[in-house]
Every structure is written in structure tokens, then in C-alpha cells.
Amino acid sequence: MNSVxxxxxxxxxxxxxxxxxxxxINLNINKGEFVLITxxxxxxxxxxxxxxxxxxxxxxxxxxxxxxxxxxxxxxRTPTYVLARYVGMVFQNPENQLFLSxxxxxxxxxxxxxxxxxxxxxxxxxxVAQLMNIETLLDKAPYELSGGQQQKVAIAxxxxxxxxxxxxxxxxxxxxxxxxxxxxxxxxxxxxKFGITVIIIEHRLELVLEKxxxxxxxxxxxxxxxxxxxxxxxxxxxxxxxxxxxxxxxLYRDLKRIGIELPDVPLSPSELATVLRGELKRRRLLK
Ligand SMILES: Nc1ncnc2c1ncn2[C@@H]1O[C@H](COP(=O)(O)OP(=O)(O)O)[C@@H](O)[C@H]1O
Ligand SMILES: [Mg+2]
Numbered sequence: 485m486n487s488v489x490x491x492x493x494x495x496x497x498x499x500x501x502x503x504x505x506x507x508x509i510n511l512n513i514n515k516g517e518f519v520l521i522t523x524x525x526x527x528x529x530x531x532x533x534x535x536x537x538x539x540x541x542x543x544x545x546x547x548x549x550x551x552x553x554x555x556x557x558x559x560x561r562t563p564t565y566v567l568a569r570y571v572g573m574v575f576q577n578p579e580n581q582l583f584l585s586x587x588x589x590x591x592x593x594x595x596x597x598x599x600x601x602x603x604x605x606x607x608x609x610x611x612v613a614q615l616m617n618i619e620t621l622l623d624k625a626p627y628e629l630s631g632g633q634q635q636k637v638a639i640a641x642x643x644x645x646x647x648x649x650x651x652x653x654x655x656x657x658x659x660x661x662x663x664x665x666x667x668x669x670x671x672x673x674x675x676x677k678f679g680i681t682v683i684i685i686e687h688r689l690e691l692v693l694e695k696x697x698x699x700x701x702x703x704x705x706x707x708x709x710x711x712x713x714x715x716x717x718x719x720x721x722x723x724x725x726x727x728x729x730x731x732x733x734x735l736y737r738d739l740k741r742i743g744i745e746l747p748d749v750p751l752s753p754s755e756l757a758t759v760l761r762g763e764l765k766r767r768r769l770l771k
Contacts, residue, residue: 487553488649488681489513489536494550496531496540505531507705509550513698515648516679518672520692520713522728523702529685532702533651535559536683538567555648569598572642576654578634581641582626587618590626590641598645608644616640616670632663639670650674652684656691668692690730693751701725717749732756 491511497504506528513519521529534540541548542564552559555570575581584590591609600608613619616636626634635655642650652671656664668684672695675682686692693699699713703724709716716722717733729737732750736759739746746763750756764770 486514487512488515488555489683490551490553491535492551494535494548494552496535496548497546499545499547501546504705505546506535509707511700511707511710513681513683515681516675517698518675518682518696519684519698519700520689520696521683521685521700521702522687522689523708527702528705529702530653533573533653533683533685536649536651537571537573538562538564569645570648572639572645572647572650574635574638574642574650574652574655576657578631578638579626581638582634585625586622587613587624587626587629587637588622590637591622591644594641594645605644608646612640612643615643630663631659632666635659635663635667636670639667643674647680649681649683652682652686654685654687656686656688664688664691668695687728689728690732690752693730693733694755701728713751714749717751 489511491509494506494509495504496506509532521532523529531540534544535548535552536554536559538554538559540546541560548560554567557567559567582590584593588609591612592605595605595608609622613622616639618633618636618640621629621633621637626637629637639655650671656667659667668691671682671684674680684692693713696713698711699709699716700707701709701724708724709722716725717729730751732753732755735756736746736749746759748759750759761770
């Protein structure tokens with residue numbers, strides 16, 4: 485089975501709310517996809533994450549309808565601790581996820597809860613620390629670390645569980661651009677190297693777009709766009725997305741409006757440079 489997340493007509497309303505937080509969501513995500521989810525604040529992105537890891541309906545009160553299947557498990561009927569083994573969650577504020585006296589303890593915590601034998605725990609902690617390049621931080625307390633380092637530790641602490649799906653809910657919003665870039669590169673490498681399915685919620689599209697195979701835009705609880713980012717961003721009528729577009733995409737769209745059509749949508753400044761240079765050469769304005 486290739487599908488790791490399958491939603492059919494999924495709707496959810498929090499018990500203390502009048503409106504649906506998510507409405508009629510249909511979604512099929514295959515193993516190894518790198519999915520970028522974006523949309524205005526309050527549109528339902530975090531709610532979607534909570535369904536994927538079972539916090540909804542098991543910890544948040546409300547009405548969940550439709551069919552939500554994650555790794556073959558029906559989310560409504562599966563205890564959260566079962567899903568938690570396979571679905572790693574990373575949030576915006578790593579310090580809320582880290583509460584032990586050392587990074588090493590932090591990494592071992594989840595495995596200890598599963599009663600994994602100690603030698604195996606030590607092996608995995610070393611392995612993941614090396615992978616994430618945080619070996620030198622193992623003895624430190626989480627509060628001694630920078631925001632970027634804390635976020636690496638938070639990601640490492642879910643990686644030791646060998647998750648099949650990694651869900652990151654705005655993991656870089658509190659980081660400076662450089663740490664943010666570093667974290668995104670790391671996540672991308674995990675996706676490529678281990679085939680971990682990645683679902684990332686991110687507003688700064690320019691950080692992630694170039695790496696994603698799929699862009700999902702949610703507005704008011706509904707999926708508005710879902711597909712190959714280049715195809716979506718070439719479309720004429722994506723007004724709802726306008727605000728989120730990276731400058732390179734905006735320029736592509738502005739040029740198209742005045743009759744200059746570049747051969748492809750540049751998703752990053754470096755792609756823009758390449759595409760523009762190519763076009764100027766084609767027009768013999770540059771050698
Ligand atoms: N715990 C909650 N109880 C009640 N309503 C909530 C809760 N969490 C979120 N909501 C509401 O559900 C909608 C979707 O919120 P959320 O999924 O957090 O959006 P996003 O992550 O895109 O900002 C919003 O209207 C929000 O106010
Ligand atoms: Mg949110």
C-alpha cells in the first residue's frame with residue numbers, strides 16, 4: 485500500500501465552536517511525499533495535523549465525520565499512543581516540547597516509554613545525534629541552546645522513534661532565516677534518505693517551495709489548491725494565494741501579464757536568476 489494518509493469527506497467541529505474548523509477534506513498522500521501546507525491563520529492547518537496524529541478526536545472534544553485513515557489505522561478507533569509511534573510531531577515552539585535536564589535524556593525519553601532495551605536506546609540516540617549533527621549538545625540542558633538548536637533536538641527526539649510520517653507545524657516561525665533554512669534542508673534530507681513522508685506547514689513559501697512535490701492551500705477549512713506547485717503557480721486565477729507568493733513568483737506573474745512569459749516559474753531567487761539569464765540570452769540581450 486502506497487497511501488499513508490487517506491481522508492474521505494473529513495469534517496471537524498470543535499465542541500465549543502459554531503463553525504467547522506475543517507470541512508469536506510479529501511486527501512490522499514503517498515509514502516515519501518514532501519507536502520507543503522499553507523493558508524491564512526485560523527484556516528484549519530493545525531487541526532489537520534491533530535487529526536493525522538489522533539489528538540483529534542481523542543484529546544480535543546468535537547465532532548469528527550468522514551473517514552480518516554493514517555498508515556492503515558482508522559484514526560477515530562486507534563489510541564493516540566499507537567499513532568504516536570509512527571507519526572512524529574514537531575511544533576512551532578520547541579521549548580514546549582523539551583522538558584528534561586539534558587538533550588540525551590530528551591532523545592531517550594520516548595523510547596524509554598516504549599520499554600525499548602537500554603542498549604538499543606543508546607544506539608538510536610547516538611545514531612540520530614550524529615545524523616542531526618548535535619552530538620556535542622547531548623550533555624547540555626535544552627534551555628542552554630539556541631532556538632535553532634532546540635528545534636533540531638525536538639526533531640531528533642521524534643526521529644529516534646523511527647517515524648514513518650513527520651508532521652511539522654510551522655517549525656521555523658520562531659527561527660532566524662539562516663536556522664530556518666538549515667532546519668528545512670535537514671528535513672529535506674530525511675525525506676530523501678529515509679523516504680519519510682513529510683507534511684510541513686509553513687508561511688514562508690520561499691523556504692520550502694523548491695523542495696516540495698506538492699502544495700496544499702487551505703482557506704476557511706477547505707482545500708482550495710492541491711497539486712504540483714509549479715502548475716498551481718502558473719495559473720491565472722490564484723488570487724487567494726497572491727499574498728503568500730515568493731517575490732520570484734510574483735515577478736514571473738507580473739512579467740506574464742505584460743506579455744513576457746518565462747519558460748518556467750522560478751520558485752527561489754536562484755531559480756529566478758537562472759531563468760532570467762536564459763531568457764535574456766535567448767533574446768540576445770546577454771551573451
Ligand atoms: N482547541 C480549540 N477549540 C476551539 N476552537 C479551536 C481550537 N483550536 C482551533 N480552533 C478553531 O478552529 C479553526 C482552525 O484553527 P487552526 O487549525 O488552529 O488553524 P491554523 O493552524 O490554520 O491557524 C479556527 O477557527 C480556530 O479558532
Ligand atoms: Mg496553526
